[in-house]
Amino acid sequence: MKPFILKRILYAFLILFLVSILIFLLGRAGDPLEKAALSTRMGMADSEVxxxxxxxFGLDRPLHVQYYLWISNFIRGDWGKSLFYREDVREMFINRLPITLxxxxxxxxxxxxIGFPFGFxxxxxxxxxxxxSLTTGAVIGISIPVFWQAIVMIYLFAVAVHIFPPSGYVPFSEDPWKNLLSIAMPSFILGTHSAGIISRYVRSSLLEVLGQDYIRTAFAKGLRAKAVLxxxxxxxxLIPVVTVIGLEWxxxxxxxxxxxYMFAIPGLGRMCMNAIFAGDFPIIQATLILVAGNIILVNFVVDLLYGFLDPRVRVQ
Amino acid sequence: MLLHVNQLSIHFHARQGIVKAVEDVSFDLAEGETLGIVGESGCGKTVTALSLLRLISNPPGIIAGGEIFFQGRNLLKLSEKEMCDIRGNHMAMIFQEPMTALHPVLTVGRQVREPLIVHKKAVRKTAVQDCIRLLKRVRIPDADTRLHDYPHQFSGGMRQRVMVAMGLACNPKLIIADEPTTGLDVTLQAELLEFMKGLTQTEKTALVLITHDLGIVACYADQVMIMYAGRIVEKAPTLELYRAPQHPYTQGLLASIPRLDQDIQQKLRPIEGQPPDMANLPSGCAFHPRCPHAKPRCMRELPKLMQISTGHDVACWMHSR
Incomplete structure (x- = not known):
């Protein structure tokens, strides 16, 4: 088990390193992008400015030096200053992270x-x-685009019937009940797709398992249906289900x-969207690194879960 | 009589219609006795075995008729709960593919001790001790450490022995072994079968041995039942069957295996033709298209199983007077 985990950790860091290079290059993709980004906020900036x-911003140095400075600062916790807000990027993240979480x-x-019981x-x-009907529900949940579902749900549950606020975010410390109401609809909309996918996978995977010989063996031992299940x-x-949960992440x-963006929730996503529109590359870079890190972490956890669920994975 | 099966019929509802997988099968089995059920793939032998434990999945399968008396109780009249108390406790089954029949993600120990926990209400600690004892009994080396292993860490022969240990856990009165030696090499086959034969002698366990290997049956069974297309075509004490096979199908089976006392020059004679399509059986005797002695009557009428001498039954028009 130990070498297995060690190898996975090593892989995770290697991937993170490669992704960081990619993200860095994306941020510096050509001079024109930069000029355009900078000039939009300064009118026709002259070349001296x-x-x-x-x-x-250190953009006059060679690329590899820039990368080195950026990544070493990033690891040390200095994520730079936002071009637009002139605020410390890390501070901005720390303030918005709890909302997204x-x-x-x-x-x-x-x-x-929704996903597990429906599938079961x-x-x-x-x-x-x-x-x-459950299958139909799941397919609908998978196929509805997020933005359309958001519009329909806002209309139904915030405009036609005033159950939830149409948008905005109330911090938990301010009013716990309003906080839950403000987060319920957006998180539900996010969860619909995954719930559909999970229920489909749970269904097919459980059916496959129930058709296996070892289930018949369990019945032959005299176990009741519930115990067998x-x-x-x-x-x-759960093995295939864990995989899709990783992907859904x-x-x-x-x-x-x-x-x-649609619900005007001041989280990381909204900040990053604004940064993209503004060409605020320190924020974009930091967001991408975190997103990539998050996905790599989830994949790592999924690998560990495989080892836990299926002993055959452990021996290699 | 430990087991008394009377006119058992099992049907499957398939797309092509009703498949009569088992039709009008009757047999008896006493304590300590071994019954061999022989036939080609799809002749209904496994279905018969599963039905004894009432493990035919419904749908598509249904026990359409007949009676199964086990220790005097008609199993087909019992509730599912009562049936659970019999399965794995008084009657156990050893499946043919230990590769897939063992749970891949549970430890061997957990699987072997499960019947004890379910039926004997054993606490975990004594169950572990019993489990080690069982594994030792089927000669798994280092049983006390290996019970923490998973089936994929065992060899094929050891997996099969684990299956046997699982079946023995509660000292059942009847063990149904569905091709227990398929895929094992010959020495392991002999070892396993000797072990089970020992059980029938020391524990008075009855054994239903399902196989297509007539050699195994000759050595280990007291009675043999030959099945074809879901029906019994011949049933006899083992010696009698090998000495004087009466049904053309039995004769064909015996002629198709090599014998030591035979002239090397003599060729093996396979049975001509293919096993029948169970959804669309031939009229009359299902064997008539392949039978060298087929008469017009065989195409029209189904021969009944008739006793021709003590304990020897045959379903063939050649023997009906």
Missing amino acids: VDALKVQ ELFAGFVFWSAI IAALKRNSWIDA LRHAFKPS GYMLAGAFIVE
Whole structure:
């Protein structure tokens, strides 16, 4: 088990390193981009001003030196200053992270609480009308685009019936109830897609497991159906589900950007969207690094979970 | 009589219609006795075995008729809960593919001790001790450490022995072994079968041995039942069957295996033709398209199983008077 984990950690860092190079190059992609980005906020900046700015941000140095300075500062916790807000980027992240994390917790809550039971029931009631309607629901959940679902839900639950606020965010410390109301709808919209995917995977994976010989063996031992399901079928059926949850994690990050923007939630996604429009590259770079780090971390956790769920993975 | 099966019929609802996988099968089995069920793939032998434990999945399968008396109780009349108390406890099954029949992500120890925990209400600690004892009994080396291993860390022969240990856990009165030696090499086959034969002698365990290997049956079974297309075509004490096979199918099976006392020059004679399509059986005797002695009557009428001498039954028109 130990060499397995060590190898995975090594891989994770290697990937993170390569991604950081890519992100860095993306941020410096050509002079024109930079000039355009800088000049939009300064009218027709003359070349002397631009040159001065370049020196200030270290853009006059060779690329590898720039990369080295950027990455070493980044690791030390100096993520630079926002071009637009003139604030410390790390501070900005720390202020907005809890909001996105809350949205995220809501996403996990909704996708798990809908996805797993739906998939389970659909598998157990296979080929019945219950299965058919749950499956239809799941496919709808998967296919609806986030932005459209957001518009429809805002109309239904905030405009037609005033249950949830149409947008905005109330901090938990200010009013816990309003905080939950403000996060419920956006996180639900985020969770819909994953809930659909998870329920589909749980259904098919559980059905596959239930058709295996070792399930018949379990019945032949005299176990009741419930015990067979919980002790023998559940664990192996999770293996493919863990994979899609890992993939959905990445999807959720993309979705969070859109949802935060639509619901005016001042989280990381909204900050990054604004930064992209403004060409605020220190923020963009930091966001991308965190997003990549997050996905790599999740993949690492998924690998560990495989080892936990399936002993055959452990021996190599 | 430990087991008494009477006119058992099992049907499957398939797209092509109703498949009569087992039709009108009757047999008896006493304590300590071994019954060999022989036939080609798809002849209904595994389905018969599964039905004894009522493990036919419904749908698509259904026990369409008949009775199964085990220790005097009709299993087909029991509730699912009562059936659970019999499975793995009084009647155990050893499946043919230890590769897939063992749970891949549970430890061997957990799987072997599970019947004890379910049926004997054993606490974990004594169950672990019993489990080590069981594994030792089927001669798994280093049983006390290996019970923490997973099936994929075992060799094929050891996996099969784990299956056997699992079946033995509660000292069942009847063990159903579905091709227990398929895929094992010959020495392991002999070892496993000797072990089970020992059980029938010391523990008075009855054994249903399902196989397509007539050699195994000759050595280990007291009675043999030959099945073809879901029906019994011949049933006899083992010696009698090998000495004087009566049904053309049995004769064909015996002629198709090599014998030591045979002239080397003599060629093996396979049975002509293919096993029948179970969804679309031939009329009359299902064997008639492949039978060298087929008469017009065989195409029209189904021969009933008739006793021709003590304990020897045959379903063939050649033997009906």
